[in-house]
Amino acid sequence: xSKRPRSRRPQRGRVEEPYRVNERIRVPKVxxxxxxxxxxxxxxxxxxxxxxxxxxxxxxxxxxxxxxxxKIIDYSKFKxxxxxxxxxxxxxxxxTVVKEIRFGPNTDDHDFDFKLKHAMNFLKEGAKVKxxxxxxxxxxxxxxxxxxxLLKFAQALxxxxxxEQLPKLEGKRMTVILAPKQGGKK
Numbered sequence: 169x170s171k172r173p174r175s176r177r178p179q180r181g182r183v184e185e186p187y188r189v190n191e192r193i194r195v196p197k198v199x200x201x202x203x204x205x206x207x208x209x210x211x212x213x214x215x216x217x218x219x220x221x222x223x224x225x226x227x228x229x230x231x232x233x234x235x236x237x238x239k240i241i242d243y244s245k246f247k248x249x250x251x252x253x254x255x256x257x258x259x260x261x262x263x264t265v266v267k268e269i270r271f272g273p274n275t276d277d278h279d280f281d282f283k284l285k286h287a288m289n290f291l292k293e294g295a296k297v298k299x300x301x302x303x304x305x306x307x308x309x310x311x312x313x314x315x316x317x318l319l320k321f322a323q324a325l326x327x328x329x330x331x332e333q334l335p336k337l338e339g340k341r342m343t344v345i346l347a348p349k350q351g352g353k354k
Contacts, residue, residue, distance in 0.1 A: 187227050187246075189225050189243050190225055193212055193226060195212060195235065195236055197212065198211075198238040199235050199237045201238070201239050204222065204240075205218065205240050212226075215238055218240060224241055225242065225246075226238050226240055227239050227240075227241055227246060264295075264296060265295040266295065266345075268299075268300065269283050269286060269300075271300065271317055272302060272304075273307045273310040274313070275301075280317070280320075280321070283299075284321065284324055288325065291325060291349075292328065296332070296346065297325070297329065298346075299318060299344050299345075300341045300342060301314035301342045303341070304340070311342065314342045322335075328348065329348050330346065330347055
């Protein structure tokens with residue numbers, strides 16, 4: 169029986185640390201910052217010793233600087249703060265909502281007005297509006313009607329939203345996209 173060579177698979181679960189800490193810092197000199205520390209350039213061993221005396225870690229926060237900048241802090245607390253900042257940034261990032269409104273090429277005035285009111289509310293709430301005319305079967309011969317309908321729709325909403333994409337035919341749909349104007353959300 170011959171033994172098959174074991175394949176080398178990468179280890180799972182190990183996350184690469186984004187910052188170099190303590191012994192992982194392999195440059196001869198570093199600029200040290202932090203609380204209770206005189207900001208200056210030290211050789212790495214001295215900086216490491218200073219961190220150990222305070223019961224803290226030496227963390228390289230700016231490796232591209234000349235010399236690299238290191239901070240004397242509690243590394244686990246530092247990582248926690250970084251994660252917290254990332255979460256806040258993610259929460260503040262505005263999520264764009266796109267609401268769709270469907271028309272037929274032969275939509276009458278009452279339906280048009282009804283859908284127009286919905287679009288106005290969507291734009292006031294800060295959502296984008298994607299209005300489209302769906303051409304079913306042979307109604308594709310009424311392309312001009314669909315385009316006129318969408319342009320009339322965009323014109324009626326010009327005070328609340330700006331046209332991001334003019335009417336464009338894709339397959340059996342002609343689409344127009346409107347984004348809320350900056351002063352729209354209340």
